Amino acid sequence: MSKRHRLHQLLQEPRIWKAGQGAGPHQTVSTGFPDLDRALSGGWPTGVLTELLVDLCGIGELQLLLPALKAFHGRPIGSKVNPPLGAKKWIIWVAPPYMPYAPALVRAGVDISRLIVAHCDRQNDVLWAMEQALRSGACAAALAWSEGSDPRALRRLQLAVEKGLCWGVLLRPARFKKQRSPAALRIHLLAVSLSEISMDIFKNYKSRPQKIVVGIDGKLQSPARPFGEWAGKQKSRFDADF
Amino acid sequence: MGGVKQQSLLPLSVVANAHFDSQAITPELLPSNDRGREIPGRHSRNHLWISLYFKYLPIESISTSRSKPEAVLVEQKHQARILVCNQVAERLGIRPGLSVKAALAMVPELAIAHRDIRLETQILRRLAAWATRFTPAVSIDSSNTLLLDVRASLKFFGGLPKLWKLLSSDLDRWGYRVTVACAPTALASIWLARTGEHDDRSVPQYSRRRLAALPIASLGWPENIERMLREMGVDTLGECIRLPRDGLARRIGPEKLRELDQGFGIQPESREFYRPPRRFHAQLELPAETSNCQLLLESLGRLLGSLKIFLLANQRAVQVLWVHLHHYDKPSTLLRIGLLQPVMDTDYLLDLAHIRFTDSHFSAPVVSMALQTDPVTIHTVSGQDLFDCSTEHGAGIVELLEQLQVRLGSQAVYGIRPVAEYRPELAWKAVQLCDEDARIASGKMPVRSAYDRAGYRPLWILAEPRVLPMLAGRPAFQGKLNLEDDPERIETGWWDGRDIRRDYYRAWNHHGLRLWVFRDCRESRWYLHGLFG
Numbered sequence: 001m002s003k004r005h006r007l008h009q010l011l012q013e014p015r016i017w018k019a020g021q022g023a024g025p026h027q028t029v030s031t032g033f034p035d036l037d038r039a040l041s042g043g044w045p046t047g048v049l050t051e052l053l054v055d056l057c058g059i060g061e062l063q064l065l066l067p068a069l070k071a072f073h074g075r076p077i078g079s080k081v082n083p084p085l086g087a088k089k090w091i092i093w094v095a096p097p098y099m100p101y102a103p104a105l106v107r108a109g110v111d112i113s114r115l116i117v118a119h120c121d122r123q124n125d126v127l128w129a130m131e132q133a134l135r136s137g138a139c140a141a142a143l144a145w146s147e148g149s150d151p152r153a154l155r156r157l158q159l160a161v162e163k164g165l166c167w168g169v170l171l172r173p174a175r176f177k178k179q180r181s182p183a184a185l186r187i188h189l190l191a192v193s194l195s196e197i198s199m200d201i202f203k204n205y206k207s208r209p210q211k212i213v214v215g216i217d218g219k220l221q222s223p224a225r226p227f228g229e230w231a232g233k234q235k236s237r238f239d240a241d242f
Numbered sequence: 243m244g245g246v247k248q249q250s251l252l253p254l255s256v257v258a259n260a261h262f263d264s265q266a267i268t269p270e271l272l273p274s275n276d277r278g279r280e281i282p283g284r285h286s287r288n289h290l291w292i293s294l295y296f297k298y299l300p301i302e303s304i305s306t307s308r309s310k311p312e313a314v315l316v317e318q319k320h321q322a323r324i325l326v327c328n329q330v331a332e333r334l335g336i337r338p339g340l341s342v343k344a345a346l347a348m349v350p351e352l353a354i355a356h357r358d359i360r361l362e363t364q365i366l367r368r369l370a371a372w373a374t375r376f377t378p379a380v381s382i383d384s385s386n387t388l389l390l391d392v393r394a395s396l397k398f399f400g401g402l403p404k405l406w407k408l409l410s411s412d413l414d415r416w417g418y419r420v421t422v423a424c425a426p427t428a429l430a431s432i433w434l435a436r437t438g439e440h441d442d443r444s445v446p447q448y449s450r451r452r453l454a455a456l457p458i459a460s461l462g463w464p465e466n467i468e469r470m471l472r473e474m475g476v477d478t479l480g481e482c483i484r485l486p487r488d489g490l491a492r493r494i495g496p497e498k499l500r501e502l503d504q505g506f507g508i509q510p511e512s513r514e515f516y517r518p519p520r521r522f523h524a525q526l527e528l529p530a531e532t533s534n535c536q537l538l539l540e541s542l543g544r545l546l547g548s549l550k551i552f553l554l555a556n557q558r559a560v561q562v563l564w565v566h567l568h569h570y571d572k573p574s575t576l577l578r579i580g581l582l583q584p585v586m587d588t589d590y591l592l593d594l595a596h597i598r599f600t601d602s603h604f605s606a607p608v609v610s611m612a613l614q615t616d617p618v619t620i621h622t623v624s625g626q627d628l629f630d631c632s633t634e635h636g637a638g639i640v641e642l643l644e645q646l647q648v649r650l651g652s653q654a655v656y657g658i659r660p661v662a663e664y665r666p667e668l669a670w671k672a673v674q675l676c677d678e679d680a681r682i683a684s685g686k687m688p689v690r691s692a693y694d695r696a697g698y699r700p701l702w703i704l705a706e707p708r709v710l711p712m713l714a715g716r717p718a719f720q721g722k723l724n725l726e727d728d729p730e731r732i733e734t735g736w737w738d739g740r741d742i743r744r745d746y747y748r749a750w751n752h753h754g755l756r757l758w759v760f761r762d763c764r765e766s767r768w769y770l771h772g773l774f775g
Contacts, residue, residue, distance in 0.1 A: 056720075058773035059754040062701050090639055097702070101772060102660040102670035104699035112658055116675060118646055119654045132645050138638035191754025216775065 029167055032067020033214050036199070040185070041206045044068050046167045048205060049158045051183035053174045057097045057145070059191040063216040065143065065169065070109040072140050089140035089166075092116040092133045095126045097145055127153040134160035134168050141167040149176060158182040177202070290393040290402075291428045292446065294413070295421040295435035296366070296386045301326050302418055303361045312353045315342055325357065362386065369416070370516040371555055376409060381428065381513040385462065387435060389428050389513065406445045422446050425453065428513055429505035433460045433479070453506075454480030461501075467494050479505075518556040520617040524548050531570065531607040535599045538567075538608060542595055545613040550588040558618035559584030563591060565613055569606035579648060582640050584619050590641075594648045643675055664734040665742055666703065666771060698748070700758040700772030707769035710759065717759060717768035723749040725759075733763075748774070 028042035037043050044050060054061050072091055091114055093100060105112050116133075120126045123146065130144040134157065154170075161168040170183065177188055184205035190198045195215055202209045296302075300314040311331035315322045322342040334349045345352055366382050373380045376399070379391035392405060399405040402424075413420055423434035424446040430453055437460045456479045458471050470493065476482050482490075483506055491499045504511035524545050532538065542565065553560060563579040579594050646655045656672040663669045710717040717723050729745040744760040751757070756774035761767070 056753055056755060058702065058756065058775060060756070060775035063775040066701075098773060099670075099703050099705055100658060101699060101701055101703040102658040104701050105658075106660050107699065108701070112660075115657055116643070116646075117656055117658060117672075118650060120650055121654075125650060129646055129650065133642060136638050136642040138642050194750055194754065194756065 027165075029068045029071055031064070032070075033064070033216075035212055036064075036214050039199075039201060039207075039210055039212050040204070044167055044169075045185060045205070047162055047165045048168075048184035049154075049161050049182065050167070050169045051181055051186045052169060052171045053177050053186065053188045054171060055174045055190065057171075059189065060195075060197050060216045061171065061189055064189075064197065064214065066108055066110065068167070069141065070111075072111065072114075090114045090116055090138055091141045092118060092130075092139050092143070094118050094129045094133070094142065094144035095120045095146065096143075123148040124150065124153065127157060130168065130170070131156050131160045134164045134166060137164050137166075139164070139166055141169070143169045143171065145171045147173060149179060151180070151182075155182050158184075288393055289391050289426055289428075290396070290424060291426070291431040292390045292392055292409070292422065292424045293383075293428070293431035293435040294369075294388040294390070295423070295432070295438065296369075296388070296418050297421060298326050298328070298419045299362050299365065299386045300357045301328050301355075303365050304355050304358060306417070310353060311336065311349050311351065312355065313345065314357050315354050316357060324354075327352075367516070371518060372412065372416075374516070374518070374555065375412075376405065378515075379513075380516045382516055383428075383432055385432070385436070387432050389431065391428075403445050424448050427505055427507050428511060429501065430507075433505060436460050436462065454478060454483075458482065463494075463498060467498065470494075518552075518558075522549050522552050522560070522615045522618065523612070525610060525612040527610045528608060531609045533604050533607045535602075538611070539592070539596060539599055541611050542599075542613070543592055545611065546588040546592055546595075549591075549613060549615070550586075553586050553588070553618065553621075556618070557621050559586045559621040560591075560615045560618050561585075562616040563595075563613065564615070565595070566611065567604060567608045568610045568612070569604075570609050572606045575604060580652060581644050582647075584621065586621055594644065597645055597649050664732060665740070666699070666732070666746075667707070668740075670703070698774075700756075700774045702774075703758075703772040704770065707760070707771045710768040710770050712768065717749070717770075719751060719757060719759075719770055720753055720755065721751040723751050723757065723759065725749045729761075732760075746771070 027046050028040070028044060029046060030043040031037055031040065052061055069091060072089070091111075093115065096117065096119075100115070100117060102112055105115075116139075118129050120129060126144055126146045127148055127150065130142050130146075131153070133139045133142045149172075157168065157170065174188060177186075183203070185201070186203040188200040188202060190200070192198045192213055196213050197216060198211065198213045200209075200211045204210075301312060304314070305312060307328070307330075309330065311328065311334055313327035313331050313336060314325045316325040317323075324336060324338055324340045324342060324345050326338055327336045327345075331349065331352060336345050336349060336352065340348075342354060346354075366386065366388065369388055370380045370382055373388060373390050377390050377392050377395045379394070381389040381391075383389060392399075392402075396402060396405065399408065421435050421438035423431050423438055425431035425434055425448045433456055434448075434453065437456060457477060458468055458479070461468075461479070471482065476485065479502075483502060487499065500509055503509040526541050526545055528537070528541055549560070552558075561581050561584040565577040565579065567575040567577070569575070577598060579591065579598060581594075585591065643655060652674075655675065657675050659671055659673050661669050661671050710719055710723075712718065713722050716725070726748040729747045731743075731745050733741075733743040735741040743763040745763060746758060746760040749757045749759050757770055758772035758774065759768055759770050762769060
């Protein structure tokens, strides 16, 4: 009896994080991929920070995010407390590795009249800009490509996302996988083939960690060949030397 | 001869049609041979000019000592005479007009200074800026007099006594000795104030008898004209205005006669009104040279405080701020803080400056700081629709963009738009998001345009196409590239010299990257232009 009591007391500790008990009634944005929706219990979460760890930029991570970005076409995001009537919110991309190509984005269905692109010279500007965007309440989604690892800045990002109740995605090199991060959802992306990406969801605030493979539209007519034999040769290098 | 309605914000002199009430000019005061002439401007509004004559400004601008006798001299006909002196000297017997030698003989410890007209003008302009609180029609006369046309403000302030109470309490705070008078015409009020003998703290009253009884000396005309009038037996203004006009015009000149007429309201008068400066400029010396951001921000906060008073007083809003940081030996640093919309809120400007200052290093310690603005604009409060919720979020995005631009640079934050163009690198453009139509336009872009009917386009594009090295006969980017079979040829652009002839291929490498490469047909080289996904 006392053991159960002690266990119960231990579980009430705020320092213990329990997976499976959601942080709150957060809205989710459907990812557009049914497998991923099921794995994430609904879709991309709003109000918590999502972290995507990729080795190389361009293996298809933007394709993963596209269906959700399309969903922001004129759609307000907010809690039930004060939904803005018809107020269209903005999407901001902070420090993208290359220039977003407007014709392709238009063709994909993204509303680029509400898109802001911000380039940063310094790394701490990247996290700062994302924090400002999330906190301002004018953005429905913020994507940032960062190589920084300042834990305080990450913690502030998490608080900003909670305050702004928007969709925040931070893309970082895969070498930060081992580092602790306050993001509630952390996924490591690897290219399995030209049209498939393996997602290792190793921290999930809603359910247990899992690994899935998602098929994205490669838009290339070549046969989908798995790179099993090449997977070991992948260097964990984030778009570095060109 | 109808008058022009006085408008408050015209730049230069405005024809102000002033006239008395019909009781003011009694038939006796009119020239006898023009009794039938109609008083002009009977249909226009009246005016009520309050004039503040700062007689002691020359000495008060230089020093405000209450214990030592001081005086200011003026050169008159190669002889130095006393212009004004302070109260201590007056008690000791010094009077204006005394020669300096005599004054020094009377009071050996008298301190004498030259007049500083620039300082007086500065003080008068500051006083004029204060006076705009009561009326927009403020005029500075050359004889150290400030004129306020308060007729239009009487209703707002609830009558002349209440207005006068506010005015006099502020004047007491300024601390200058001032003589006050009021009259329906500006010149008359100047004349009345000039002959006022002491500071009058009761509500100034106008009476036409007092105007008519003023001595000729209050007009401030040259001595020979005064003497001539005195010899003619004319001692007061009332007698002067009754003289035959053509004879008087021949003797004193038409301009002097017109001045007299304007003072009595027979002719309209014009005044140049005080305009607030278009730019704000203030400087602050730091107590010690420093490169500490916190201290610099505190000093900037004080400068912004005076900017706030300036903006509030003139109802203006500022859009671009320049902060000059002066160093001892090096050329000064210039920081620009630009906003998307004009603002009056200096606390917000301080926040933006905070963003700008933190994390930035200055090349040398700062000795003094100056704040300057671009020409300020009239502050307009945009009407807010009751059901329009977009303003609420619109304000948020504007502030976010301003904050980002302050820290990252104004060219680093932009939006993108497609351009109808076959050449891929020109098929998009960056737009500044402060553009009104960029913000409003949405849904007007075609999802598919004729220009990209041909092939797929990558989601990422490089700013400049990058040359790819060849590896075993194939282009390589982090490994050999495998190319798709059907290229897309783009050959266009001959009209502006940037013509291209390229074969675009989709390629992939063994890391899983999908790339968009092209082969330039003329140079036969391979380039990387974009990445899919």
